[in-house]
Amino acid sequence: MDPLYLQIRNLRKNLGMSQQELAKKTGYTSRSSIAKIENGEVDLPISKITLIANALNTNPSALMGLDSEINNRKKESQPFNLETLKKIIDTESELAYKSLVRLCKHKRIQFDWTEKMVSDLSNIDIDEYLRFxxxxxxxxxxxxxxILKTLNISIEFVLGFISAMLDLRDNKINIDF
Incomplete structure (x- = not known):
């Protein structure tokens, strides 16, 4: 990713805009102000970055390269889906699964539902649910x-809960009060 000043220069040139035109659109008095910005001689406050971004038909985060950084981080992070939950249960089976079961039981009790009710609503045999x-x-x-859908528990919440339990187990969370 190019530095901000190069982003400004490249985008201005791609739009066929002169330094003078950009100066006028952003409230600068002369072309030399834009030249200093494009040479990296000036640290811009966010207010000026916003003006320049608007003048160049973009947004500040895109101009600063943050949009691509955010997209890269999204790609790197694990998705919050059922497959991720399965992988965590498979690798951290005992604690992860116990945490999941406790969470489901707590939610069932919170709803004041019987095991049979959850079993029926989840289309799971009652004996199988009781063993779970x-x-x-x-x-x-x-x-x-x-079960999660029946109890209205999101995958994101389950993964966060399990992650917190694993962090507690591994002493990554300080629980001093």
Whole structure:
């Protein structure tokens, strides 16, 4: 990613705009002000970056290269989906799964629902559900998905909860009060 001053220069040239035109659109009195900016001789406050971005038909984050950085970070981060949950359960099975089960049981109790009600709404055999909730018996990921949907628990919340439990286990969270 080019530095800000090069981004400004390149975008201005791509638009076929002169330094004088950019100066006029941004409230600078002369072309030399834009030349100093494009040579990297001036540190711009965000207010000027915003003016320049608007004059160049873009937004400040794109002009500063933040849009591409944000998109790169999104690509690097794990998606919040059922497959991610399955991978975490597979790699951190005992604690991750126990955390998931406790979360589901807590939510069921919070709704004041019976195990049978959750079982029926999730299309899971009652005995299988009871083994899940009472003994942490492993269910396939599709059945877990049905339970989460029935209890209105998002994958993002489950992954955050499990992540917090794993961090506590690994002493990455300071719980001093």
């Amino acid at each position: 909730e009472s003994y942490n018996d492993m269910l396939d990921i599709d059945k877990i998905d049905n």
